[in-house]
Amino acid sequence: MTPITEVEGRRLPLSNLDKVLYLATGFTKGELLHYYATTAEALLPHLHNRPLSFLRFPDGPDGQHFFAKNVPPGAPDWVKTAEVPRSDGVSRQVLVQDLASLMWAANLVTELHTPQWQVDAPAQADRLVLDLDPGAPADIVQCCEVALWLRERLAEDGLDAYAKTSGSKGLHLLVPLVLVPSERASAYAKRLAQEAEAELAGLVVHRMTRSLRPGKVFVDHSQNSAAKTTAAPYTLRARPEPTVSAPVTWEEVEACRDSGDARDLVFLAEDIAPRLQRYGDLLGPLNDAERAGRLPSA
Known part of the structure; x- marks a missing residue:
């Protein structure tokens, strides 16, 4: 029964x-x-x-x-x-x-x-997402290097970035936004990905073409499309172990880059309660209207 x-x-x-x-x-x-x-x-x-x-x-x-x-x-x-x-x-x-x-x-x-929008304002993004997806033999360590560069680049435009693991292989960067059409958020994200590829030559690719991705970090900007979705914070993932898409501090991102050990940013279901007790919700600012930033003019 x-x-x-x-x-x-x-x-x-x-x-x-x-x-x-x-x-x-x-x-x-x-x-x-x-x-x-x-x-x-x-x-x-x-x-x-x-x-x-x-x-x-x-x-x-x-x-x-x-x-x-x-x-x-x-x-x-x-x-x-x-x-x-x-x-x-x-x-x-x-x-x-x-x-x-x-x-x-x-x-x-x-x-x-x-999606990056809420149901009362469809196709009006209140978040920007950049999905950093490593192509083997690159892993989350290289994603950390790219994430740190993107954080600084976003800060130049007055935008605050927050990080979480994808729960799979890479990292997600999330940015709270004042409402903006999804098309504009998508265009801005693509421009950032292209800038990252130009600045971090040999490490970043902004196109999805599989043959370009081995050993590089694909900065996937496409999930800002109104029709696309991203794994939610704290969701469990369908991986061999019960990994979680877990919020992380920028200090942890830096430490993983410096250690070179991808295991530093693998979190299982059992790890989340202690992390919440220690940090609270590291992504809480995403839901704080006062933290939302405005995209720069095109």
Whole structure:
């Protein structure tokens, strides 16, 4: 029998709690649900009013994956949804606004992905993202070098950058913005990526072409498109171990660059509660309107 749990007055069936999802560590579905419940206070503000896309892996990272934007079948009627414009019409997507909705989503076994805009202002970006993706043999150490250069470059334009691991191989840089059309944010991000390639010759590539990427860091600017999404802060990832897209300090980024050890910036689910206790939410300023910057004139 599937156990029923009550969360904030909502009755939730939570299934297969003993199922091992991450074979490398024995991490179970019950532990996944516990992780999201205990991280919710930091996570929920980053999901608020942002239509969710789900990468689901019900049989663990080694099983079938599928990406979904539409409301999953069987969603409770109390889970908030919103119509979202697309190039081919309108879709309806989930809004995770509270703990009950988060636990319902987590029970599907999912990564959480969000756009750089909120549902009440679609295609008006309030965040800029730069996804630093290393091509082997480059790794997150080289991403740190690029991230530090980009931080300084953004500061020249009066913009504050915050960093998190992707939870996979690289780093994400996030910048809070005064609302700006997504097309303008995309153009600015592309220009930064091109500048990084020119300045850090031999280390950075701004084009997605696979043949250009070995040994370099691809500065992916495309996720600023209104149609694209990025792994949300604190989401678990479908990797061999339960890695997290974890906020990091700039001191940690510098230390990883200097040590040359990619393991310095690998964080598992079990690492996040102590980090929150020590640092709080390092990405909290992203949700502070007073920290938002204005993009420079073209």
